[in-house]
Amino acid sequence: MNWGVKNIHKMFAVASLGFALTVAALPGRLAAETNHPSVKREAAASQFARAEELRELLNSKSPDQRSLSEYKKVVAGYQRVYMITPHATEVPDAVFAVAELNTEMGDHFGRSYYQTAADTYAYLIHDYPSSKHLQDAMLRLASLEKDQLGDLAASTKTYQDFQKKFPHSSHKREVQEALPAAREARLVKFTVVKEVAATFSPAPGCDRLRPGARSPIANLYLAGDWTATGWPATMEGAVRSGYLAAEAVLGGDGKAQTLLRDDLPAEGLSRRWPGKQSVVR
Numbered sequence: 001m002n003w004g005v006k007n008i009h010k011m012f013a014v015a016s017l018g019f020a021l022t023v024a025a026l027p028g029r030l031a032a033e034t035n036h037p038s039v040k041r042e043a044a045a046s047q048f049a050r051a052e053e054l055r056e057l058l059n060s061k062s063p064d065q066r067s068l069s070e071y072k073k074v075v076a077g078y079q080r081v082y083m084i085t086p087h088a089t090e091v092p093d094a095v096f097a098v099a100e101l102n103t104e105m106g107d108h109f110g111r112s113y114y115q116t117a118a119d120t121y122a123y124l125i126h127d128y129p130s131s132k133h134l135q136d137a138m139l140r141l142a143s144l145e146k147d148q149l150g151d152l153a154a155s156t157k158t159y160q161d162f163q164k165k166f167p168h169s170s171h172k173r174e175v176q177e178a179l180p181a182a183r184e185a186r187l188v189k190f191t192v193v194k195e196v197a198a199t200f201s202p203a204p205g206c207d208r209l210r211p212g213a214r215s216p217i218a219n220l221y222l223a224g225d226w227t228a229t230g231w232p233a234t235m236e237g238a239v240r241s242g243y244l245a246a247e248a249v250l251g252g253d254g255k256a257q258t259l260l261r262d263d264l265p266a267e268g269l270s271r272r273w274p275g276k277q278s279v280v281r
């Protein structure tokens with residue numbers, strides 16, 4: 001059982017105790033009647049209907065006009081349903097609504113509500129596994145864990161559990177996209193490669209040794225990061241060498257034109273680089 005489910009259980013236990021004490025304070029026969037499961041289920045159903053009305057009222061306002069206390073009132077309305085009895089038919093719907101509302105509260109009133117939303121979805125998944133909300137609860141929990149709580153490990157696990165439980169779900173693709181194969185890969189062996197050739201050598205005078213695109217042989221043109229591009233031997237240098245070689249070919253054919261692109265404008269500190277010259281011809 002995870003932390004969130006434990007917490008919700010604790011909260012639920014405290015609330016149920018409060019309910020039990022209230023009932024115990026009633027005269028004997030009335031208390032026995034109030035305690036009857038069918039009475040509790042009816043009370044929970046009426047409470048759920050009241051909570052739905054409160055939510056409808058809240059939803060009639062535009063999101064930026066809804067206050068935190070209004071949200072809390074609706075949440076409390078739904079929570080009361082499962083405080084009356086966790087066995088009422090409406091309980092999974094009420095728990096789902098609490099999770100949804102806490103997610104909205106996270107969007108508007110602070111990220112801490114996202115954690116409550118995640119805990120509530122986890123509680124629903126754990127305690128009401130046959131609920132019609134199970135798929136949605138798992139997907140929403142995984143998405144909260146990934147995007148709002150930044151807990152990739154937890155989100156991967158929730159998505160994987162979803163895949164195992166619902167291999168033919170219509171959300172299969174969505175889950176696969178959220179769970180790239182790399183995340184499922186198991187590292188069996190690794191080696192650190194130190195490649196000295198990865199870094200060019202800016203030895204003084206080495207530019208003099210780099211040939212241009214034209215060669216002394218007719219119809220032989222040179223390209224490559226090692227040629228005279230004005231840039232070090234990097235990918236950018238290699239690209240520039242391609243443009244310069246193409247220019248040389250066209251020039252040799254009497255169709256001279258400029259293909260080499262201008263450098264991107266210097267930004268930040270590099271703007272202060274004295275005498276920055278990018279193109280060498």
Ligand SMILES: Cc1cc2nc3c(=O)[nH]c(=O)nc-3n(C[C@H](O)[C@H](O)[C@H](O)COP(=O)(O)OP(=O)(O)OC[C@H]3O[C@@H](n4cnc5c(N)ncnc54)[C@H](O)[C@@H]3O)c2cc1C
Pocket residue numbers: 195197198199223224225226233234235236238
């Ligand atoms: C490990 C490593 C990391 C790097 N990291 C960076 C980086 O982060 N950023 C960066 O800007 N640069 C990096 N570089 C440098 C960059 O990769 C090179 O500057 C760039 O790829 C050079 O491009 P090129 O087209 O000139 O040559 P190459 O990419 O080497 O292409 C030459 C091609 O010619 C082929 N070839 C060779 N001989 C023959 C033959 N006889 N017949 C047919 N084909 C042949 C080769 O197989 C190769 O495919 C790195 C280099 C290495 C080795």
